[in-house]
Amino acid sequence: MAELVFREDAYARACRARVVASTPAGIELDRTVFYPTGGGQPGDSGLLVRADGARVRIANAVKGEGPDAVLHLPAPGEALPAVGEEVEAALDWDRRYRHMRFHTALHLLCAVVPAPVTGGQVAEDKARLDFDIEMDRLVKETIEENLNRLVAEGHAVRPRWITEAELDARPELVRTMSVQPPRGQGAVRVLEIEGVDLQPCGGTHVAGTREVGRLAVVRIRSEGARNRRVTLGFA
């Protein structure tokens, strides 16, 4: 179990850490800024810098076994650090920051389209949500206008924790039909966009909607009988 620095501070670009496991299948640290693939957000890439300055390129991060375990996947051919060694874990920050902006944009999209969410995915250059909704209720210009109004209004964005009992009392908070938030730890992390959206989420977000920047609806497409896919890009 590692200390997940990104959970409380999404803006942490690097941290000191100790290696607790190290194999070609993945490196585990006692604390990390690397977000592991999950919830539609890609895992982070970056570097581990060893005490002698040598760099281990990390191609991706994924969840390990057990809660709060993160496997840092070394790029092919990288020399592995030793267990017990102290390293600096440093993100490919430009990539992660785009994930944060797009991930926050998807929460806004969720607030703008009043329909159940059936799936979603963030990438570096675009992001999408799938909705169970009739095609003619999705109007590109209206969605763009509403999104960019929320962006310009500068709503605060912050994670907090609620109890599982509180979540049970407010089932409407869970907007994604196929994905239920992780349970069994007593508390559930929720993401609040003040006055706009509140829902369970474990991802990384910007601190205010203005940081998302202007958005464009790139495409609205049917993906099956009850699935309409709305894809966003930066305007």
Ligand SMILES: [Zn+2]
């Ligand atoms: Zn989120």
